Amino acid sequence: MSTLTEAPPPLAPAEPEGKPPRKRGRFTPYWLLLPGMLWLVVFFALPMIYQASTSVQTGSLEDGYNVTWHFATYWDALAEYWPQFLRSVFYAAAATVLCLLLGYPLAYLIAFRAGRWRNLIMILVIAPFFTSFLIRTLAWKTILADNGPVVHALNSLHILDLTDFLGWTAGDRVLATPLAVVCGLTYNFLPFMILPLYTSLERIDGRLHEAAGDLYAKPWTTFRKVTFPLSMPGVVSGTLLTFIPAAGDYVNSELLGSTDTRMIGNVIQTQFLRILDYPTAAALSFILMAAILAMVTIYIRRSGTEDLV
Amino acid sequence: MKTTPDNSGDVRLSGISKTYDNGFTAVQPLDLTVPEGSFFALLGASGCGKTTTLRMIAGLEDPSSGTVCLGDQDVTHLPPYKRPVNTVFQSYALFPHLDIFENVAFGLRRRGLKSVKKQVEEMLDLVQLGEQARKKPHQLSGGQQQRVAVARALINHPRVLLLDEPLGALDLKLRRQMQLELKRIQTEVGITFVHVTHDQEEAMTMADTVAVMNAGRVEQLGSPSALYENPNTTFVANFLGTSNLIEAEVDTKNGDDLVLRAGGGKLVLPQARCSGPTTAGAKVLVGVRPEKIALTHADDAGTVPEGRNRVTGKIADASFIGVSTQYVIDTPVCDEFEVYVQNVERDGRLVPGADVVLHWSPAHTFGLDAAQDIGAGTEEEAAA
The missing domain is CATH 3.40.50.300 (P-loop containing nucleotide triphosphate hydrolases)
Structure with a gap:
């Protein structure tokens, strides 16, 4: 080495002497990605671009639409339909909370207490998927019918007086009220809450409950301090899987609600299919998407589930 | 609290x-x-x-x-x-x-x-x-x-x-x-x-x-x-370490000791260390731990002190494990008699095939009731 001390320092830092030997299967990950990526491009990216361009077009059905970068469509749509936006968020949030309240005890039961009934209850949770979404929602029309047993029971228990007072129902009716729409949403998205909750509860080591009890935690304290924090990943994914589709849903409002319960999904559907105002419909879709994305981001940040193992 | x-x-x-x-x-x-x-x-x-x-x-x-x-x-x-x-x-x-x-x-x-x-x-x-x-x-x-x-x-x-x-x-x-x-x-x-x-x-x-x-x-x-x-059952004898168990029969009492017949020979066992029956003719299992036993080549049998329990046999296997050498010895009273000898002064004649005398102090002998499974506890230890 001593003879090399006078040699000038190399210009390029540490240039490798030769190319590293080419590994076999270097491209395998990309080949495996290809089908999914193709699918995503054709059925997600392209339609998104198409919708984005539609949302900034002007024109009429007769003369055809042209891209004029008319962003005012967004403001007009928001100005006109913000009540439906708010209502959608509110209904979806109510349904999500109801799903959590109904789903958590059931998921807990299946995960920890069901024993040999576990599989049967799981099948019962999934069983509704064997019939069509529409049929099931229509069935709620019968369940909540004005002369049906549910309305009678609620009436005789004077619960309807209370919900009337709160504005959830109107005049001895449940059908065609906010309550009916929220009930429908809750029913339809309940399994999407239960399944992730169950998955995360089931992963909790039962010995942690024993350890908590051994360390002087009463059963309820054990739930608050151990079980619930550890089930947070399930709570977060369950609420997302419920809230996101519920916020964009229009079937429940269409079938169980009235013109006073129109959600943003109904507006978009009408704009697209009846009024044929494609730019407004597309703009509304993008606003909804952006709003949900923003809310979800804040929610995930806040819940701090990244920290959970 | x-x-x-x-x-x-x-x-x-x-x-x-x-x-x-x-x-x-x-x-x-x-x-x-x-x-x-x-x-x-x-x-x-x-x-x-x-x-x-x-x-x-x-x-x-x-x-x-x-x-x-x-x-x-x-x-x-x-x-x-x-x-x-x-x-x-x-x-x-x-x-x-x-x-x-x-x-x-x-x-x-x-x-x-x-x-x-x-x-x-x-x-x-x-x-x-x-x-x-x-x-x-x-x-x-x-x-x-x-x-x-x-x-x-x-x-x-x-x-x-x-x-x-x-x-x-x-x-x-x-x-x-x-x-x-x-x-x-x-x-x-x-x-x-x-x-x-x-x-x-x-x-x-x-x-x-x-x-x-x-x-x-x-x-x-x-x-x-x-x-x-002083284990009281065969399970304890086998689960806790290793024991050599010999089937024997009570012959006579000699003061505080029991004299037992086993495979033609006689063994002495302090009565206090026998958890089994002690009446004459009763069947007992005589136990001794492998490290309590000394090995002497058959040629030197005369040097074994009086008053020790002795059994003759032939070395079937010897494995050197550093601190000690573990011998398996074929004897008339027990097929696989295990003996652990500290590697202090190794006798070069103690190789497989050699005839030997096994001897140990009666104070290191224990007696168990023969009406139990002689192999109890051996499986468990192997599994654990």
Whole structure:
């Protein structure tokens, strides 16, 4: 080495002497990605671009639409339909909370207490998927019918007086009220809450409950301090899987609600299919998407589930 | 939580048993007293009921019969969170969402203590984990997690600390280290430890008193040396170390000793060391530990001192393992007589095929009732 001390320092830092030997299967990950990526491009990216361009077009059905970068469509749509936006968020949030309240005890039961009934209850949770979404929602029309047993029971228990007072129902009716729409949403998205909750509860080591009890935690304290924090990943994914589709849903409002319960999904559907105002419909879709994305981001940040193992 | 000083802090189990819904009886009715401040080990193979017994003391399992008393307090029907008892679980069961500090503080907080910082820090120092307080359990090694589990239980100053195979998941070297560590902590805090293990060496190293359990029963209870030197059943003889068992018949009594006939020869056994029948003609099993036996080549048979039990045989196998050489010897009284000889002065003639005389002091002989399975406990030890 001593003879090399006078040699000038190399210009390029540490240039490798030769190319590293080419590994076999270097491209395998990309080949495996290809089908999914193709699918995503054709059925997600392209339609998104198409919708984005539609949302900034002007024109009429007769003369055809042209891209004029008319962003005012967004403001007009928001100005006109913000009540439906708010209502959608509110209904979806109510349904999500109801799903959590109904789903958590059931998921807990299946995960920890069901024993040999576990599989049967799981099948019962999934069983509704064997019939069509529409049929099931229509069935709620019968369940909540004005002369049906549910309305009678609620009436005789004077619960309807209370919900009337709160504005959830109107005049001895449940059908065609906010309550009916929220009930429908809750029913339809309940399994999407239960399944992730169950998955995360089931992963909790039962010995942690024993350890908590051994360390002087009463059963309820054990739930608050151990079980619930550890089930947070399930709570977060369950609420997302419920809230996101519920916020964009229009079937429940269409079938169980009235013109006073129109959600943003109904507006978009009408704009697209009846009024044929494609730019407004597309703009509304993008606003909804952006709003949900923003809310979800804040929610995930806040819940701090990244920290959970 | 009673804080009044109580002299009788013994754990007393009376007639306690556990039969599961499926009809399996894990623990037969059992009486056991663990003296206050002692290090007590429940030793047995898996499925012998030792863990179930521990869980009944902790309150994690309801006994089918009997009572659990801590001192003068009957805790049989108290839920775990009301018992002044803490457990170190086999898998540690640390709370994964809490850091080490909060794991250790858990019990104090549940009892409504507000300022826990000082106590937790002291406890973490005791188990040498002061630096790790803000780490999550999964960031620690197995040995560190184990120490957190001990700290989390000990900080509550339980009347009894229950340890359920706490060292099972550690590698051999760490296990040895933790055995000493646990023993040190126990001496330091003076709390009663009840330790469940399947590792006979671990039980003997750490415990003052060992209860050997088999099939839901306590086979024998005593100090490690008493159990080892004078086992009362074939299970204990075989499970705790290795024993050579010889089928024999009581011939006569000679003072305090029994003279036995075995394979044409005579053996002497102090009557006090025989847990089997001692009447003439009774069948007994004569036992002796492999390291108590001396080997002499047949040519030097005359040099064997008088008054020692002797058996002749032929070396079938010899394996050199460093500190000692383990011989298997074919004798008329026992096919595979095991003898461990310290490698101090090795006799070059003691090779497979050599005729030898095995001899040992009658004081190292023990007698067992022959009406039991001579092989009991050998399988379990191999499995454990």
